[in-house]
Each structure stands twice: as C-alpha cells, then as structure tokens.
Amino acid sequence: MTRLIRYVLYDILRNKVVITYALFLFVVSFSLFQLEENESKAILSLLNIVLIVVPLIGMIFTTIHYYNSYEFIELMLSQPLSRKRILLSEFTGVAVSLLCAFAFGVGVPVLIFSFNDTGFALLIAGGALTLIFTSIAFLASVKSRDKARGIGFTLLLWFYFALIYDGLVLLVLFSFSDYPMEKFTLLLSALNPIDLARISIMLKMDVSALMGYTGALYKNFFGTGAGMLFTGSIMLLWIILPLWWAVTAFNKKDM
Amino acid sequence: MIRIEQLNKRFRKLQALDNINVVFGNGNVISLIGPNGSGKTTLIKCILGMVTADEGRIYVNGQMISNDPSYREQIGYMPQIGRYPDNMRVGELFRMMKNIRIMPENQLDKELLEKFRLMPMFDKPMRTLSGGTRQKVSAALAFYFNPAILILDEPTAGLDPLSTEILKEKIQDARSQQKLVLVTSHILSDLDELTTHVMYMQDGKMIFLKQIDVLRQETGEDKLGKAIASIMKHELKAQFV
Numbered sequence: 087m088t089r090l091i092r093y094v095l096y097d098i099l100r101n102k103v104v105i106t107y108a109l110f111l112f113v114v115s116f117s118l119f120q121l122e123e124n125e126s127k128a129i130l131s132l133l134n135i136v137l138i139v140v141p142l143i144g145m146i147f148t149t150i151h152y153y154n155s156y157e158f159i160e161l162m163l164s165q166p167l168s169r170k171r172i173l174l175s176e177f178t179g180v181a182v183s184l185l186c187a188f189a190f191g192v193g194v195p196v197l198i199f200s201f202n203d204t205g206f207a208l209l210i211a212g213g214a215l216t217l218i219f220t221s222i223a224f225l226a227s228v229k230s231r232d233k234a235r236g237i238g239f240t241l242l243l244w245f246y247f248a249l250i251y252d253g254l255v256l257l258v259l260f261s262f263s264d265y266p267m268e269k270f271t272l273l274l275s276a277l278n279p280i281d282l283a284r285i286s287i288m289l290k291m292d293v294s295a296l297m298g299y300t301g302a303l304y305k306n307f308f309g310t311g312a313g314m315l316f317t318g319s320i321m322l323l324w325i326i327l328p329l330w331w332a333v334t335a336f337n338k339k340d341m
Numbered sequence: 342m343i344r345i346e347q348l349n350k351r352f353r354k355l356q357a358l359d360n361i362n363v364v365f366g367n368g369n370v371i372s373l374i375g376p377n378g379s380g381k382t383t384l385i386k387c388i389l390g391m392v393t394a395d396e397g398r399i400y401v402n403g404q405m406i407s408n409d410p411s412y413r414e415q416i417g418y419m420p421q422i423g424r425y426p427d428n429m430r431v432g433e434l435f436r437m438m439k440n441i442r443i444m445p446e447n448q449l450d451k452e453l454l455e456k457f458r459l460m461p462m463f464d465k466p467m468r469t470l471s472g473g474t475r476q477k478v479s480a481a482l483a484f485y486f487n488p489a490i491l492i493l494d495e496p497t498a499g500l501d502p503l504s505t506e507i508l509k510e511k512i513q514d515a516r517s518q519q520k521l522v523l524v525t526s527h528i529l530s531d532l533d534e535l536t537t538h539v540m541y542m543q544d545g546k547m548i549f550l551k552q553i554d555v556l557r558q559e560t561g562e563d564k565l566g567k568a569i570a571s572i573m574k575h576e577l578k579a580q581f582v
C-alpha cells in the first residue's frame with residue numbers, strides 16, 4: 087500500500103497545485119497576523135477564511151485529482167491489487183498532501199503568533215475539515231462518471247455546507263422561534279461539519295459570550311469533556327462514513 | 342485455465358453477456374470474435390475483475406475470482422486503448438509496475454521491450470507517444486511479468502506490419518510454452534496461423550467455441566476470415582427469415 091501511496095504523492099507533488107495552495111494559505115495567515123494588532127482578532131478572521139477555503143480547495147482538488155488519475159486507477163485495476171487498496175491509497179495520498187499544505191500554510195504562522203488553545207483548536211478543526219471534505223469529494227467523484235458532473239456535484243455540496251445550510255438553519259429557527267429550539271440547534275450543528283468546526287473554535291474564544299442564550303447552552307455542552315468527545319466523534323464519522331460509502335461504491339463500479 | 346460458468350451481465354437495457362459457459366485450456370490461442378458491441382471486451386473485463394458480473398462464476402487456474410485480487414498475478418492484459426498517466430515517462434511506468442508486482446529482475450520478460458525498441462524511449466512522457474507506440478508499450482507490459490495467461494484486446498490495431506509480426510512471434514512462443522492466450526480481433530487474417538480455437542459471440546451470447554480445423558472443415562473455407570464471414574452471413578440470414 088505504501089508503494090501505491092508513494093506514486094500518488096509523487097504525481098500530486100509534480101503538478102504543484104498543492105504547493106501553490108500551501109503558499110497561498112501561508113501568505114494569507116501571515117498577513118492577517120501582521121495586519122491585526124490583536125492576535126485573537128486575527129484568529130477570528132483566519133477562522134472565517136479557513137472555514138470557506140479549506141473545504142472548497144479540498145473538494146475541488148480531490149475531484150480533479152481523481153479524474154486525472156483515472157488512467158492510473160484503470161491500470162492498477164488490472165494488477166493484483168484490491169480495489170479497496172487502490173482507492174484508499176488515492177485517498178491517503180490526497181489527504182496527506184492537503185494536510186501538509188495546511189500544516190505549513192496555517193500551522194506555521196499560528197504556532198508563531200498564537201501559540202495557545204485557540205490556535206490549536208483552529209489547527210485541529212482545519213485538519214479535520216480537510217479530511218472530511220476530501221472524503222466527501224471522493225464519494226462524489228466515485229459516484230459520478232464524468233468529470234463535469236463530478237466537479238459540478240462537489241461545488242454544489244460545498245455551496246450547501248458553506249452557505250445554504252446556515253440559511254436553512256436560520257429559516258427553521260425563525261419560523262419556530264416561539265418554541266424552545268436550543269437542543270434542536272445543537273443537533274442541527276452536528277449535521278454540518280463546517281458549523282461544528284466553527285462552534286468548537288468560537289467557544290475557545292471570548293466571543294461566545296456575545297452569542298446569547300444559545301451561546302451559553304453551546305458553552306455548557308461543547309465546552310465540557312463530553313461535548314469535546316461528541317464533536318470529535320461526529321467529525322470522525324464525517325470522515326469515515328463518506329469514505330466507506332465511496333469504497334463500497336468503487337468495489338461495485340464497472341470500469 | 343479459465344472456466345466461466347453462467348456468466349450474466351446487464352448494462353441497463355443492454356444484455357452485455359447472456360449466460361456464458363466456457364472453458365479455455367492451457368496452450369490454446371483463442372480468438373474471440375464477433376460484431377462490435379457483441380460483448381467481447383465486457384467478457385475480458387469480467388475476467389479481469391474490472392466489470393463485476395451480475396451472476397455467474399469465473400475460475401482462473403482453479404481459483405474463483407471474487408474478493409482476492411491475487412489471481413491477477415497470472416494475467417497479462419493488453420487493453421484495446423492503452424491509457425496511461427500523461428506525465429509518467431515510459432521508463433517510470435515499467436519501474437512502477439515492477440515495484441507493484443514484485444518480481445526478480447531475471448524473471449522479467451524484456452524481449453518485447455528490446456524488439457520494439459522501447460528502451461531508447463524511456464525518457465519520453467507517455468503523452469507524447471503515438472497511438473502505435475502506446476500499443477507497443479501495452480504489449481510489452483502485458484508480457485513483462487511472464488504471466489501464464491495473456492489477454493490481448495485488439496492487439497494488432499494500430500501496429501505497423503513489422504511490429505505485428507514481432508507480436509505474432511511472441512504469441513506463438515507463448516503458445517508453445519503452454520500458456521493460454523485470449524485475443525480479440527477484427528482483422529482475422531492477422532492471427533490466422535496462430536489461432537487454435539475460435540469463440541464467436543453475438544449480442545452477448547456465445548454462439549460457438551470450436552477448434553480451427555473443425556471450423557475449416559465445416560465451412561469448407563481455408564481462410565479463417567472467409568470462414569467467419571460465411572458464418573456471419575448465415576447468422577444474418579437466420580435473423581431475417
């Protein structure tokens with residue numbers, strides 16, 4: 087398996103997209119820390135960028151990589167290698183390179199300028215989001231046969247998780263504002279990894295005090311050890327389930 | 342040896358393979374023929390596990406192909422259209438395959454690499470190769486690991502006459518080494534003298550699998566091409582009557 091991963095990594099490194107992505111993240115994070123005089127303000131701005139950019143780049147890059155290595159996958163299929171191994175090697179290669187880019191681009195500046203709980207939370211959440219959206223993108227690409235449809239589908243998923251979902255949650259909250267919805271919003275936030283990441287980082291900052299009663303409830307729940315365990319396991323599920331589904335679909339796929 | 346039992350495959354409305362039962366023995370060179378879309382490539386891809394059958398079983402040298410991919414060590418496959426990673430160089434491709442299949446250097450079969458003069462091209466990226474050179478790479482790769490079973494999908498399409506002769510010689514060698522060679526081809530005359538058996542497919546069904554001599558006798562034609570043509574005409578007539 088490591089041999090396969092090595093070829094996948096080699097292929098990714100050669101086309102330089104990941105390196106550009108790493109440099110882009112680095113420049114953005116570095117300049118944010120330079121611009122804002124207060125480091126927690128900088129972290130907050132960085133958080134918003136990470137929550138938008140990491141899922142987007144992760145998904146687009148994964149999808150394009152999958153379709154570009156279709157020939158490689160086809161070639162490997164006629165060799166004595168199981169399909170599961172081929173797909174998981176592809177996943178590991180993509181995930182590792184994206185994680186490295188994130189660790190360099192955001193990790194280094196954060197460790198230099200904001201070496202604390204909030205910084206760590208941001209790094210862990212960003213890493214988790216990278217894995218989650220790589221996994222989701224693999225599912226979308228395995229499921230859709232041609233490139234255009236695959237990329238379209240991943241873009242739609244990104245829109246859904248990054249923008250539409252919050253709108254829907256707001257809509258629900260407003261229409262049922264007469265009822266006690268706090269527990270329900272907790273559940274809703276677990277259904278979107280981006281929201282989950284946002285909440286877990288916000289709670290590490292002082293801004294949660296500004297979020298009113300819901301914020302207090304969040305702090306009560308997510309702030310505790312059990313809450314962190316909950317966040318962690320939901321994130322893990324978001325990584326494993328789409329990937330597992332992708333592997334099952336790939337096993338049955340006709341090439 | 343490959344044994345196929347009650348193999349069925351359906352792509353939406355199209356019955357690509359319709360209850361195929363067949364045994365291919367060692368030392369045979371089997372020509373798989375039939376009109377376009379008759380299920381030849383699908384059958385090959387089923388044997389390779391690239392297409393999963395709806396029903397039926399396939400045994401490769403006694404081992405049922407299911408979840409264990411190790412049986413593919415015994416197969417060398419040359420696809421109809423060889424598609425390779427664009428950025429990879431020819432040399433890298435062979436090195437990579439060697440890495441993945443793990444075989445001692447002295448057991449590798451480099452004859453085709455030499456005869457096709459592929460070694461001097463090791464620095465060229467795959468995307469710059471012409472269609473014919475790609476075919477040569479595919480062929481060299483299929484024979485590289487000295488497999489007991491060779492599956493060649495339209496091997497001579499796009500090859501120049503000289504390379505076709507080299508490939509034919511190679512197939513002849515494989516036959517004398519008691520290997521099983523499965524070939525699909527449209528251009529029958531190319532493989533006339535090599536073939537031991539002919540399997541004829543139409544609309545996903547196996548019409549017959551016969552020894553070439555028997556076929557020659559039955560149709561009264563000496564050339565394989567004419568023999569098949571006379572069968573196809575017969576089939577067509579039967580359809581319209």
